[in-house]
Amino acid sequence: LATDGNYGRLEQVILDPHHERVIALAVRKTGLVNSPTVVVPQAAVAAAAADEVHLNISREQATALPEYKSEISREPFTPGLHAGWQVICQNESAGQVSLALLDAGGRVNGFVMHIGHLPGRDVIVPVDRVNKVEQRNVYLNVDRGALKDQPDYYPDDVIASEVNDALWADDMIRATDYHEIGISVHAGRVTLKGHTQTSGIKARAEQAARSTPGVLGVENQLVGDDELVMEVAQALARNTRTRGQLIRVYARHGIISLNGEVGSAEIRAAAEECAAGLPRVRAVVNYLRAPGV
Secondary structure (H helix, E strand, O other): OEOOEOOEEEEEEEEOOOOOOEEEEEEEEOOOOOOOEEEEEHHHEEEEOOOOEEEOOOHHHHHOOOEOOHHHOOOOOOOOOOOOOEEEEOOEEEEEEEEEEEOOOOOEEEEEEEEOOOOOEEEEEEHHHEEEEEOOEEEEOOOHHHHHHOOEOOOHHHHHHHHHHHHHHOHHHHHHOHHHEEEEEEOOEEEEEEEEOOHHHHHHHHHHHHOOOOOOEEEEEEEEHHHHHHHHHHHHHHOOOOOOOOEEEEEEOOEEEEEEEOOOHHHHHHHHHHHHOOOOOOEEEEOOEOOOO
16 A cells, blocks of 8 residues: 555565565556566555555655566565465465564564474474465475474473473583573574583583474573683783783682782782673682782
């Protein structure tokens, strides 16, 4: 719908192929069989719903837009998919869309569909399997049999709970760092945050998460205490005020302890400032001895 009435019918949704963001719509003007299809930029779209798209331009302005050429289409797909839309593999109906999946930046990464007879499976179809979306039909570039190889879909809260159980089931993690590890999940991708006593436990936590059903990827932001000790020691060695001082560095779940004896109160304060300035350090306990302190 243009600002002054009905203009035409949506034919295609056009994406940036590198970022899967909607950049334009291909709209065919209502009227003759050979009515032109024009490219409507995203900026000209005021609102979109399941049954209609509202433009912020007039019909005359829409007619003046450049004509759409199908040979330069850009792997159309839409984040506005709705449950119930038909999924078609090589002219054969394969099922229906259950849920569209977006990443944290609002980009399309795929959709969920149910395959098989009851109880069947909910699987994730990635965006690169989509050839086009047209009139509530999603056309895939794979045959129906290939859908059986797609990963199972699990809601994010279920994945978070399963990852938590996997961490608890690891004897070493449970005995050391279980309560220090934070878990977040978005669109099947797990992020681990917190501090562990060693980089080995950090790696075990990542492996536990990756082995959990439904996990599509893991971003491991955990910080091992051994990594942090090295990071602080190197920073102290580079700092002109603390270089050459015999400072022992210890870490416990991201909290740094400084031990030893330095030449002055100023050097003592500089060492604490240097360690506390590192972004992965949670806190600093300064046990350094200095004259007059």
